[in-house]
Amino acid sequence: MRTCAGCSLRIEGEWEHCPLCGGALHGRAEPSPYPAVPLRFSRRRVLRVLMLSSLGVIVLSFLAQLLFGHEAESLGVLRSVWLGIATTWLVVLMAVSKRRNLAKFIVYLVVAAGGVNVYWDFLTQWSGWSLTYVLPILCSASIIGLLITVRLIRMELADYVVYSGLTVLLGLTPIVFLSLGWVGVALPSVICGALSIAVVVLLLTLRGGAVRHELATRLHL
Amino acid sequence: MKRRHWVRLDNVSNIFPAARSDVDPKVFRLGAEVDHEVDPALLQLALEETFERFPLYHAVLRRGVFWHYLQDSELQPEVTAETEQVCAPLYQADRRTLLFRVVHHRRRISLEVFHALSDGTGALWFLTDLLTAYTRRRFPGESPAADELAEQVRPGASERPDPPPAQIGTHPGAQAAEEVHELTTDSFAHYFRGRRRRRAPSSHEEDFTREAAPAVLTVEEAEDPEALQAAGGEDEVPPAPRPPRRRTHRVRGTRTPDNRTRALELSMPAAPVLGLAKAEGVALTMYLTALFFEAIRRTDEGALAGSTMAASVPVNLRQFFPSTSARNFFATIRVEHTFGEGDDSPGAVARGLQEAFSAEATPEALERRLHRLIRVERWPLARIVPRPIKDAMLSVINHVNNRSLTVAISNLGRVTLPAPAQSHVGRMQFHVSAVRPQFCVISHDGHLTIGFTSPYVETAHVREYARLLTAAGIEVSLAAARTTEEELAGVEP
Ligand SMILES: [Zn+2]
Numbered sequence: 001m002r003t004c005a006g007c008s009l010r011i012e013g014e015w016e017h018c019p020l021c022g023g024a025l026h027g028r029a030e031p032s033p034y035p036a037v038p039l040r041f042s043r044r045r046v047l048r049v050l051m052l053s054s055l056g057v058i059v060l061s062f063l064a065q066l067l068f069g070h071e072a073e074s075l076g077v078l079r080s081v082w083l084g085i086a087t088t089w090l091v092v093l094m095a096v097s098k099r100r101n102l103a104k105f106i107v108y109l110v111v112a113a114g115g116v117n118v119y120w121d122f123l124t125q126w127s128g129w130s131l132t133y134v135l136p137i138l139c140s141a142s143i144i145g146l147l148i149t150v151r152l153i154r155m156e157l158a159d160y161v162v163y164s165g166l167t168v169l170l171g172l173t174p175i176v177f178l179s180l181g182w183v184g185v186a187l188p189s190v191i192c193g194a195l196s197i198a199v200v201v202l203l204l205t206l207r208g209g210a211v212r213h214e215l216a217t218r219l220h221l
Numbered sequence: 222m223k224r225r226h227w228v229r230l231d232n233v234s235n236i237f238p239a240a241r242s243d244v245d246p247k248v249f250r251l252g253a254e255v256d257h258e259v260d261p262a263l264l265q266l267a268l269e270e271t272f273e274r275f276p277l278y279h280a281v282l283r284r285g286v287f288w289h290y291l292q293d294s295e296l297q298p299e300v301t302a303e304t305e306q307v308c309a310p311l312y313q314a315d316r317r318t319l320l321f322r323v324v325h326h327r328r329r330i331s332l333e334v335f336h337a338l339s340d341g342t343g344a345l346w347f348l349t350d351l352l353t354a355y356t357r358r359r360f361p362g363e364s365p366a367a368d369e370l371a372e373q374v375r376p377g378a379s380e381r382p383d384p385p386p387a388q389i390g391t392h393p394g395a396q397a398a399e400e401v402h403e404l405t406t407d408s409f410a411h412y413f414r415g416r417r418r419r420r421a422p423s424s425h426e427e428d429f430t431r432e433a434a435p436a437v438l439t440v441e442e443a444e445d446p447e448a449l450q451a452a453g454g455e456d457e458v459p460p461a462p463r464p465p466r467r468r469t470h471r472v473r474g475t476r477t478p479d480n481r482t483r484a485l486e487l488s489m490p491a492a493p494v495l496g497l498a499k500a501e502g503v504a505l506t507m508y509l510t511a512l513f514f515e516a517i518r519r520t521d522e523g524a525l526a527g528s529t530m531a532a533s534v535p536v537n538l539r540q541f542f543p544s545t546s547a548r549n550f551f552a553t554i555r556v557e558h559t560f561g562e563g564d565d566s567p568g569a570v571a572r573g574l575q576e577a578f579s580a581e582a583t584p585e586a587l588e589r590r591l592h593r594l595i596r597v598e599r600w601p602l603a604r605i606v607p608r609p610i611k612d613a614m615l616s617v618i619n620h621v622n623n624r625s626l627t628v629a630i631s632n633l634g635r636v637t638l639p640a641p642a643q644s645h646v647g648r649m650q651f652h653v654s655a656v657r658p659q660f661c662v663i664s665h666d667g668h669l670t671i672g673f674t675s676p677y678v679e680t681a682h683v684r685e686y687a688r689l690l691t692a693a694g695i696e697v698s699l700a701a702a703r704t705t706e707e708e709l710a711g712v713e714p
Contacts, residue, residue: 008691010698019701020684034702218285
């Protein structure tokens with residue numbers, strides 16, 4: 001075993017210098033009881049910085065649209081491209097940060113994409129296309145997407161029950177808008193609402209006990 | 222579809238997921254050095270056997286709206302070669318993983334546990350069983366009565382309390398600081414005679430639910446309702462006003478490059494150190510704490526005369542309130558010393574600390590604390606606060622607590638393992654991830670090991686600590702995990 005004269009210590013492992021005082025060591029080295037673990041710089045921290053700065057840019061680019069007003073016709077194409085890129089980037093960010101729970105990602109996706117579309121509609125003279133077409137289609141697609149995802153990756157019920165519940169609730173919002181009379185054409189909203197109700201009924205009849213158990217767990221006081 | 226059993230995390234344990242950070246993942250490590258290169262295949266078999274017996278260790282940690290909760294899982298643990306730093310993070314939100322790991326490197330077997338799952342004593346039960354199962358496989362000839370032994374040891378689960386505190390130490394209150402873990406079948410049988418209720422064989426689910434329950438609620442308080450009443454009533458009396466708290470000296474330093482825990486370990490024969498403590502008339506923990514204060518005073522320019530150093534010392538409540546729970550079951554006692562107001566020699570400091578500690582480590586004082594814990598556990602208002610807010614509050618409490626501490630300490634005391642593990646295990650190790658310098662003590666087979674952890678790269682305080690010991694004629698050897706860029710340069714992983 002090596003020894004450090006300065007500290008009068010025996011030093012285990014193949015150290016060139018004393019880890020405490022930096023002095024030279026004498027004697028034969030023997031293997032260390034600790035492995036040398038290479039430095040690992042936290043990818044998480046890099047991701048977090050990237051994520052926050054991207055979010056900042058996205059929010060700013062959305063807000064900037066307000067400066068241009070409704071009438072700027074020449075801005076039409078440019079604005080669509082701009083908003084399209086920002087939205088895509090937002091979706092990518094969410095996919096990365098929620099990658100461990102696809103059901104959660106779907107909820108975030110619906111809220112974000114729905115929100116952006118309503119805003120977009122508002123920017124372009126508020127003709128109501130977002131509430132009439134985009135929201136119902138988005139919600140229906142997310143419910144179908146959720147069903148496929150759950151089936152394909154064999155997600156555990158506990159993982160998706162809360163978020164699929166939220167997705168279905170979101171699927172009911174077009175019905176609310178319909179009843180408030182904010183929607184021009186009723187059909188998309190009706191289909192979306194019917195789909196949501198069908199899924200709720202399906203979930204409760206097939207997995208009712210498990211759903212109640214999971215909700216009781218999550219909401220336990 | 223299987224409905225998994227779950228138990229909500231108690232308030233004491235809640236601090237760990239709430240206060241967890243990149244710097245301090247709230248993980249601790251217990252290790253043992255055997256007399257040969259570890260056989261990973263046999264260790265895996267031993268782990269599987271032990272895992273079966275500890276339903277609590279099947280748990281994953283999940284987040285609800287109001288609570289974190291431990292949920293039963295079907296995950297299986299796997300023994301791995303040690304490739305991560307000491308006390309590497311275990312729990313990550315949204316990732317469903319077991320809350321412990323078993324790693325091996327050369328002659329060492331280490332168990333790392335996320336602190337929300339269990340405390341040092343609880344984890345020691347697991348490690349003890351693991352080492353016993355492993356050595357029984359590795360040295361089959363040495364345990365002729367293996368079957369009989371297994372029958373006797375296997376209490377269905379981790380129902381393996383430590384013996385009541387023995388009469389050790391010379392000072393009143395030395396008991397609480399000086400734990401003894403004699404996990405042999407004898408002491409176990411002795412302790413449990415007449416105490417353990419005969420239970421019908423229970424299912425894994427029932428075992429899980431029972432073992433994951435908060436430890437404070439497992440104490441058999443119904444046995445003595447009057448005591449409960451008395452203690453409860455007493456607690457209503459406002460405590461004596463404390464002297465105003467002085468600003469506590471805190472150690473600062475350079476963070477390690479990738480936020481890993483800086484881990485160093487000093488090992489030495491136990492007897493002469495115990496002799497030193499005894500000569501001062503104090504328990505070992507208090508003596509070692511005083512040495513630590515002295516080491517910091519010698520290295521830290523900020524620690525001038527007049528500065529106050531404080532340490533938190535956990536007390537294993539199982540010693541006073543028999544509980545078979547492997548969950549967190551401890552109370553911490555804060556002791557402090559102000560330099561420059563009298564005799565500052567380590568011996569005198571240790572005596573002062575011992576006095577303060579003994580005053581708080583009495584069964585009566587601890588009983589009051591226990592009942593406070595039980596009350597908090599049942600406090601209705603704590604229930605309706607959503608978990609993120611609770612976590613934020615706990616995180617702040619933790620931060621404020623940290624500000625008033627120079628160092629944290631943990632002493633698992635003297636461990637005795639059942640045969641054949643006892644004869645094949647030499648030194649044991651104990652490390653806890655930390656946001657401030659910390660040291661952990663464990664002794665086995667006459668070897669005393671002090672594990673130093675810190676979020677900083679600086680090692681000067683450990684150098685002074687080692688020099689204090691070697692100056693007293695003790696043979697000390699140092700083992701360190703490479704941490705900085707320079708230390709790791711040119712070294713094969
Ligand atoms: Zn040295």
